[in-house]
Amino acid sequence: MLSVISQIPPVDPSASLRTTLLLRLTGDVLQSIPGYTPATETLPLLLAWLNDLDQAWLAVLRGQAWDPEECRGIDVELPPGAHCTPMSQTERTRLRSLLISGSSSLEEWLEGLDTTGEGSVEITLQRLGLEQAFNDLFSATLAEMGSLGSVEVNDPNGMVGTC
Structure with missing residues (x-):
């Protein structure tokens, strides 16, 4: 679905359909993700898909076309009159809210990860090499919208002037 939508x-009138x-x-x-039990063997696949979702949002925010081979946005020249x-x-506010609340839900969801013998979710993610990927969830999209950097993530003033 992500590839098809992306x-x-x-260009108008299709651009608003893609966003919606x-x-x-x-x-x-x-x-939906928190409805499933987290498993160490599927976390890399989930992170890869969430990264593709992050890249898709970057393409939308930048008005780019989607390259399905590279899974990223590409600049295209608009046809005359387009x-x-x-x-x-x-x-943008809805997207920001979805990403922040979704990331928070995923953090809580990870608490259900089987960490037997390792002590904590953080140690398990480090062992799997996934800790940084989870820490960076949607960081590219949020940064593009002006929600990261010197501005606190939950400060709506960080979005002023970014449209």
């Missing part, structure tokens, strides 16, 4: 052209569907997919996925309407402030 390949919707970034990607918001829906993001919300549904981030709400227009790409950027995401609205409401859509």
Whole structure:
């Protein structure tokens, strides 16, 4: 689904469809993941998919087309007369909320990870080489929206002037 939605052209009237569907997919996925038991063997696949989702959002925010081979956005020249309407402030706020609350839910979900013999989730993630990947969830998208850096993540003022 992510690949299909991401390949919707970034020009009007399709650009708003891509944004709407990607918001829906993001919300549904981030709400659904905690319904499953975390398993060390599937965490790398989950992180890879969440990274692709992060890259898809970067493409949308930048008005880029999606390269399904590279799983990233690419700059394209718009046809004459074509227009790409950027995401609205409401859509950006909804996305930011989905990513922050979803990341928080995933942190809580990871507490259910079997850490027998290792003592903590952090040690298990370090052993698997996944700790940094979980720490960086959606960091590219949030940074693009102006939600990271010197501004606190939960400060809505960090989004002013980013549309």
